[in-house]
Amino acid sequence: MHKLLSEAEIDPDSTREGLKAACEHMTRELIEGVHHGFFEMVVTVELMQSKKKCITIKAGKSHRFVV
Numbered sequence: 001m002h003k004l005l006s007e008a009e010i011d012p013d014s015t016r017e018g019l020k021a022a023c024e025h026m027t028r029e030l031i032e033g034v035h036h037g038f039f040e041m042v043v044t045v046e047l048m049q050s051k052k053k054c055i056t057i058k059a060g061k062s063h064r065f066v067v
Helices: 013-036
Strands: 042-047 053-059 061-066
Touching: 013 053, 013 061
Parallel strands: none
Antiparallel strands: 042 053, 053 061
């Protein structure tokens, strides 16, 4: 698996855990979608007021992760 972000780009533990959870969820959705044979997945990232980011993964249902 490719390393997408350096450790320096993921400072706080809460950010790291939220990003890890989002990546794990995207991976599961991708594997299930490929197994099914046809699917669509959309990922959006929005800035929040507290300088955090909200990652939304839409694949059938919507799942949100704050990092």
